[in-house]
Amino acid sequence: MTRGMPLAVAGIVILCCVGGGLWLRAGSATADGGAATVPVIPKIDVATARTQDMPVYVRGTGTVEPFQQVTVKSLVDGQITATHFEEGQMVKAGDPLFTIDPRPFEHQVELATANRAKDQAQLAAAQAQLARSTSLLQHNFVSQQDFDTQKATVGQLLAVVRADEAGIGSAQLQLDYSTIRAPIAGRVGKRMVDVGNVIHTADDTALVDLSQIQPISVSFTVPQERLPDIQREAEAAVLKVEARAADDEHVLGVGDLKLIGNAIDRSTGTIALKAVFGNADRQLWPGQFVNGRLVLRTHRDAIVVPGTCVRPGPEGPVAYVVDAQNRIRVRPVKLGEKAHDLIAILDGIKPGDRVVLHRQEGLAEGTEVEIRPAAGGS
Incomplete structure (x- = not known):
């Protein structure tokens, strides 16, 4: 009796565990069955x-370039006596940039003018003599040979006077070159010579760089596959180009397509394009990398x-x-x-x-x- 009690208790415990496990499994199955009936709504x-x-556009990467760029050099020899600009200044075409000592050229103009005056005096005397010879020839008081000689002298002196006038023009041109002026409108760069430097044209010395940035150009490349579409649209109208910043969001300027390259780059399979921008606000700057968007057409x-x-x-x-x-x-x-x-x-x-x-x-x-x-x- 005493020995059978532990066995009975153990059996009851085992039955409880088995029953509890079956109950939990049944509950889990019921829960799973209930979840399976709930539909899942996709988000x-x-x-x-x-x-x-x-807009239908073609995108490419490119670089901003000056519309024109000039390296200013002197056309005459001499010493620089003055500069007329600040580095980075915007100048107009014809504005003075440098002055080379003009006195040697002024003297050349004076000398050429004096030579012309002397030869003009000789020409006047020869013309007067020719007039008298013409009257005397009519009365046979002078030979034909002397008349022809005098006529040739007048022609020779006329040529000398014309040569003197050309010499004055040349001397005046040298004097004009002593004031070095901006050949284009643009922005001057760093000054490469100072007052007091002696310039020799044989040395090919650069004085300053001048870049035109209003208007300004953007050169960029696009895939060659778009070339037929670009050519077709360009024949119908002037195509617009947007220059965008590196983030491709900020528009720096809108210009016109001016050039389609004449050859495809075989190494990259691209065609070069060039557009011109007014750049009134100077958002585009030479050497700047930009994204170019060529607008082919716009669906309204x-x-x-x-x-x-x-x-x-x-x-x-x-x-x-x-x-x-x-x-x-x-x-x-x-x-x-x-x-x-x-x-x-x-x-x-x-x-x-x-x-x-x-x-x-x-x-x-x-x-x-x-x-x-x-x-x-x-």
């Missing part, structure tokens, strides 16, 4: 179809959605539209042109429609969905 991101002008009032909203269907492209009851409606769409991350919809979607942005897998007609609060691309 999605949507984009709202909208109407806007959609186009219905657009992000390109990821369109999926291939069994009979053509489709879009998954969310109706007012947050249910999926699969709509066939007719597509227009694509411009990078946007695509124009010609038929099938109206402005204001909510379209599934991505991850359309598993969605079907009538599927109930939940829209995430922060809808990307809307």
